Amino acid sequence: MRKILHGLAALAIVAGGTVMVAAAQDGNSAEPTHFPLLPPQEMSWSFSGPFGTYDKAQLQRGLKVYKEVCSACHSLNLVAFRSLEDLGYSEAQVKAFAAEYQIHDGPNDDGEMFDRPGKPADHFPPPFPNEQAAASANGGAAPPDLSLIAKAREVQRGFPRFVFDIFTQYEEGGPDYVHAFVTGFGQKPPAGVTIPEGTYYNPHFISGVSTHMPPPLSDGQVAYDDDAPQTVDQYSRDVAAFLMWAAEPHMEARKQVGFRVMIFILLFGVLVYLTKRKVWSDVVH
Amino acid sequence: MSGMQHSTYTPKSGIGRWVDARMPLPRLMYDSFVAYPVPRNLNYAYTFGGILSLMLVLQILTGVVLAMHYAANSDLAFNSVEGIMRDVNNGWLLRYMHSTGASFFFIAVYIHMFRGLYYGSYKAPRELLWILGCIIYLLMMATAFMGYVLPWGQMSFWGATVITGFFSAIPLVGDWIQQLLIGGFAVGNPTLNRFFSLHYLLPFMIAGVVVLHIWALHVAGQTNPTGIEVKSKTDTVPFSPHATVKDGFAMIVFLFIFAYFIFYIPNFLGHADNFVEANPLKTPSEIVPEWYFLPFYAILRAITFNIGPINSKLGGVLVMFGSIVLLFIVPWLDTSKIRSAVYRPWYKLFFWIFIADVVMLGWVGAKPPEGIYPMLALLGAIWYYAHFLIILPVLGLIETPRRMPNSITEAVLEKNGGSAHPAGAAAAPQTKG
Numbered sequence: 001m002r003k004i005l006h007g008l009a010a011l012a013i014v015a016g017g018t019v020m021v022a023a024a025q026d027g028n029s030a031e032p033t034h035f036p037l038l039p040p041q042e043m044s045w046s047f048s049g050p051f052g053t054y055d056k057a058q059l060q061r062g063l064k065v066y067k068e069v070c071s072a073c074h075s076l077n078l079v080a081f082r083s084l085e086d087l088g089y090s091e092a093q094v095k096a097f098a099a100e101y102q103i104h105d106g107p108n109d110d111g112e113m114f115d116r117p118g119k120p121a122d123h124f125p126p127p128f129p130n131e132q133a134a135a136s137a138n139g140g141a142a143p144p145d146l147s148l149i150a151k152a153r154e155v156q157r158g159f160p161r162f163v164f165d166i167f168t169q170y171e172e173g174g175p176d177y178v179h180a181f182v183t184g185f186g187q188k189p190p191a192g193v194t195i196p197e198g199t200y201y202n203p204h205f206i207s208g209v210s211t212h213m214p215p216p217l218s219d220g221q222v223a224y225d226d227d228a229p230q231t232v233d234q235y236s237r238d239v240a241a242f243l244m245w246a247a248e249p250h251m252e253a254r255k256q257v258g259f260r261v262m263i264f265i266l267l268f269g270v271l272v273y274l275t276k277r278k279v280w281s282d283v284v285h
Numbered sequence: 286m287s288g289m290q291h292s293t294y295t296p297k298s299g300i301g302r303w304v305d306a307r308m309p310l311p312r313l314m315y316d317s318f319v320a321y322p323v324p325r326n327l328n329y330a331y332t333f334g335g336i337l338s339l340m341l342v343l344q345i346l347t348g349v350v351l352a353m354h355y356a357a358n359s360d361l362a363f364n365s366v367e368g369i370m371r372d373v374n375n376g377w378l379l380r381y382m383h384s385t386g387a388s389f390f391f392i393a394v395y396i397h398m399f400r401g402l403y404y405g406s407y408k409a410p411r412e413l414l415w416i417l418g419c420i421i422y423l424l425m426m427a428t429a430f431m432g433y434v435l436p437w438g439q440m441s442f443w444g445a446t447v448i449t450g451f452f453s454a455i456p457l458v459g460d461w462i463q464q465l466l467i468g469g470f471a472v473g474n475p476t477l478n479r480f481f482s483l484h485y486l487l488p489f490m491i492a493g494v495v496v497l498h499i500w501a502l503h504v505a506g507q508t509n510p511t512g513i514e515v516k517s518k519t520d521t522v523p524f525s526p527h528a529t530v531k532d533g534f535a536m537i538v539f540l541f542i543f544a545y546f547i548f549y550i551p552n553f554l555g556h557a558d559n560f561v562e563a564n565p566l567k568t569p570s571e572i573v574p575e576w577y578f579l580p581f582y583a584i585l586r587a588i589t590f591n592i593g594p595i596n597s598k599l600g601g602v603l604v605m606f607g608s609i610v611l612l613f614i615v616p617w618l619d620t621s622k623i624r625s626a627v628y629r630p631w632y633k634l635f636f637w638i639f640i641a642d643v644v645m646l647g648w649v650g651a652k653p654p655e656g657i658y659p660m661l662a663l664l665g666a667i668w669y670y671a672h673f674l675i676i677l678p679v680l681g682l683i684e685t686p687r688r689m690p691n692s693i694t695e696a697v698l699e700k701n702g703g704s705a706h707p708a709g710a711a712a713a714p715q716t717k718g
Contacts, residue, residue, distance in 0.1 A: 035570075050549055078367050144561075148367070151552060152560035159648070169549045174557070207570060247560070250370070250377045257378070258548025265544060269537040276530045283522055284701050285325050 032193065037203040039155055040180030043237065045172050047244065050259060053252050054245050056088035061224055062242025063087060065235050068222050070146060073138060073213075075126035078147035079246050082120040086249060094120050101125055139198055139212045150174035150240065150247040153181075153206055174247065175240040180204040182236035185215035292316050317503055322521035323528045324509035326697050330404075331507065332535030333397040339536055340390045341495065345488050347383040355435065357481035359474040362437035363562040381551040387429050388554040389543045391577035394422060402615070403636055405624030406508045412616040414501040419613050421494050426578070428487040431480040433575055438559030443572045445472045445480070451585070454599040471565065511696045512624025513689065520693040571653055579650030580643050584608050584669065586654050587662035604666060611673045618673055620681030628687040635676050642668045 046055040063084070066076065081098035085091065098118035103125055106113035118125070126145075128134035134142035144152075154173040157165060164170075184204035195201050199210035217232045224230055228238070245251075294315040296302045305312055354373050356365040369376035398418070401407055407415035430448060434441045449472065453463040468475025506515055515521055522528070546553060554576060558569045574582050588600035595603070611618070626633040646665040652658045690696040 078364070078371065083371070148560040152557050154557035166550065166553065171550050171552060254377060254381075254548055254551070258544065261544050261548065262541065265537060265541045269534065269541060272530065272534045272537055276534045279526045279530050283325055283527065284697050285327075 032209060035208055036155060036180075036206050037190075037209065038180075038184075040173070040176040040204055042170075043172070043176055043179055043240075045175060045241065045244075047241070047251060048172050049169055050255060052255060054086075055241065057226060057228075058238050058241045059087045059245050060089075061226070061228055061234075062238040062240070062245075064224070065217075065222050065239040066146070066242055069216055069235075070239065071124070071127060073127055073134070073143040074146045075128075075143075076124040076147050076246060077126060077145050078123065080121065080123050081118060083249055086245065091120075098122060141212045143213070146243055146246065148247045150178060150244040152247075153177045155206060172244070175244045177204070177206065178240035178243055179236045181206075182217060182239065183232055293320050317499075317524075318529070319523065319525040321503065321524040322515070322518075323507050323524055324515055324520060324693055325522045325527075326509050326511065326693055327507065327528070327531075328510055329531075329535055330396065330400040331509075332532045333393050333400065334502075335532035336393045336536050336539050337390070337397060338495065340386060340393055341488065341491060344383065344386050344390060345492070347379050347386065348485070348488065350379055351383055352485060355481075357435070357478050359437060359477050359563070362435065362477060366436045378547070381547045384555065385543065385546045385551055387432060388575070388577065389539070389546070390425065391429070393539065394425060395577075398422065398612075399640065402639075403626045403633075404508055404510060405512055405619065405621070405626070407616045408619065408624050409616070411501070411505045411508065414498065414505060415616055416613055417494055417498040417501055419609075421491055421498060422612075423609065424487050424491045424494065428484060428491065429575065429577065431484040431487070433559075434477065434480045435484060436559060437477060437563045439561045439563055439567070439569050440556045440559040440572070442472060442563035442565065443569055444574055445476060447572050448574070449476075451602045451605075454596075454602045456599070473565075508624060509693060510625060510627055511690065511693055512628070513691075513693055513696065516692050517694070573651055576647065576651070579648075580646035580669075581605050581608060581650075583646040583650035583662040584666045586650075586659065587666040589654075589659050589663075604670075608666070608669055611670070615673065615677070618677045620678050621684065621686075622681070623686045623689070628689050629680070629684055630687065631684045632680055635672065635680065639669075639672045642672070 045052070046058065047053060066074075081094055081101075084094050084097060089097065098120050101118035101122070101124070102115045103118045103122050104113065105116050108114055126134075128137060128142075131142045151174050155177060157170075157173070181202060181204045184202040185200055187201065187203060189195055189201040189209065193201075193209050195210045199212055200214055201210045203209075205211045217235050219232055220230050222230065222235060228234055248254075292312055292315075294305075294309075294312040296305045296311070301311065304310070351369060354365065354369045354376065356362055366380070369380050371377075373379070401415065401418070430444075434445045445467070449463055449466045452466060453459045455462060464470065466476075466479075467473070468479055509515075556573065556575075573579070585601040585605040588597050588604055590600075591597055592600050621629060621632065623629055626636055642665050646662065646669065649658050649662045649665060654662075690699055
């Protein structure tokens with residue numbers, strides 16, 4: 001009996017091992033089928049980790065990049081002007097910022113639609129009236145809304161990294177992706193990879209070898225008000241940070257409340273543990 | 286051993302006696318959660334029942350408030366969830382508690398179930414207790430699946446499409462069942478409406494079955510790591526304060542980990558594609574269910590070939606549902622007279638191999654069905670079935686168990702160095718409560 005079971009167990013282990021080795025050797029054909037071709041580089045962000053906060057100057061620069069570059073094609077439907085106060089702007093500045101936009105509103109008492117200056121309660125108006133218009137103006141693919149893009153794009157981390165991510169609190173896959181993607185243009189495609197007409201090769205693109213989006217940024221394109229370097233790399237970091245804020249505006253509050261909750265639970269746990277020891281002290285168990 | 290058979294409750298006040306003579310609810314509570322005797326040797330694996338009750342309450346409370354702000358309409362749902370995240374006071378906290386809470390509910394239920402399998406808690410006279418637990422688990426799966434559809438993201442939509450598609454594999458009535466489920470020919474607004482309604486209903490059905498589950502538990506009494514039934518009063522301690530404080534401490538540790546996920550990595554257990562609004566015209570590159578369904582998803586996809594008149598789709602669905610049906614009949618598949626794996630050396634080994642198999646299936650379930658993975662899924666599924674249908678029945682007949690102590694008290698004293706403790710220590714619990 002023991003021998004049979006030992007034999008079976010050994011067989012199971014050998015079979016398992018063989019399969020694992022086979023799995024490790026699998027893969028690698030000529031035409032790529034898994035994207036992105038290159039994983040995004042991990043950047044250092046002011047908002048990572050348990051005490052991370054948004055860098056307001058960076059968010060303001062990111063807003064400028066979004067407004068002057070990205071917003072030509074990409075909407076930001078979920079973000080209201082009023083929430084820009086989070087970026088360190090005063091109420092008056094937000095009002096002035098909103099007023100620069102024309103909002104399509106109506107109907108008025110005469111039944112007419114009309115345009116009016118934006119108010120803080122309005123959301124960023126989209127660059128195209130509808131998805132069909134956006135698609136037809138951009139080679140057939142509508143540019144995605146950017147409100148949640150920093151949470152909606154994540155490159156698979158794979159084992160064992162996703163386990164480590166629990167302990168390092170890595171949740172910046174989105175901004176890392178945005179940065180990698182925006183800076184990922186202008187490279188030479190590897191041999192054997194065909195780039196369809198009207199698309200641009202980008203090894204960091206998550207769903208193919210190339211994208212309809214042309215390289216969006218060049219050095220010096222956006223004039224910063226502070227002395228941050230006016231380079232594509234800096235632009236992309238700033239806009240990625242801004243989009244992270246757009247996707248998760250309450251992140252700072254979350255982490256701050258979280259710290260207090262964790263401390264409370266810890267102290268409460270210690271007290272209850274000591275109580276438990278006392279209660280069970282005369283019971284062998 | 287049931288506390289209900291000989292109640293020790295004596296109301297102290299006049300009002301207490303008045304109520305007790307008319308509707309003895311305080312007596313029921315006292316007998317169930319204060320005087321109720323529990324084995325003295327329960328370890329922390331036995332605290333997950335309490336943790337699960339807490340999670341059910343948390344899910345219902347957060348869910349009720351979320352439902353006040355949520356719009357179950359396919360045009361509004363996605364943005365209403367984002368409204369909760371952005372504009373509702375502490376809405377982000379409620380939503381992250383609820384979404385992460387679903388995952389932690391499943392973490393707790395899996396530990397609870399594996400504890401039952403390890404210590405043989407399902408054996409006579411606790412078969413019904415086990416089956417009620419399996420029903421709760423099924424209801425939880427349905428609730429979680431429908432809840433995941435509500436944010437109306439890409440993974441919600443396509444997950445709903447794939448999973449309701451299983452039902453169309455059933456011969457003759459399959460298409461009819463699928464159309465009934467989704468309220469049309471494709472997942473859409475009617476699907477969202479009925480899923481929301483059912484997602485609100487099922488947790489209360491779970492709560493009802495939980496009452497039956499606890500009732501059945503309190504009739505048969507708890508098992509314990511030795512698997513030996515309670516024989517004398519020295520084997521037990523009163524529920525309060527002993528079990529309450531221990532369960533309470535376990536809950537706090539569990540909440541600590543839960544809070545870590547809520548506040549620091551709230552989207553770790555979710556899927557990025559669900560932050561893209563549902564689009565029926567655009568299929569995501571891969572459709573994966575939530576992590577807690579992955580082993581079953583792997584078993585579903587393990588069948589890639591036709592078996593006689595059964596095509597691969599129906600085969601996969603049958604094998605997947607069968608893997609859950611097996612859980613219901615575990616009490617009759619396990620032929621061993623011994624409950625606990627502690628005294629079953631071979632069962633203990635196969636238990637851990639089974640855990641490894643389920644973890645591997647979960648890993649395969651998250652991978653695209655290509656290369657080596659379908660083969661791994663098939664091997665994993667075969668082992669899953671073999672564990673229940675071959676290993677459990679056969680092991681019980683041929684395994685030589687370890688020597689067992691005569692009672693819980695004896696086991697406890699042996700573990701703590703036997704003679705080192707005077708007999709008085711063993712008798713101590715009797716003086717309490």
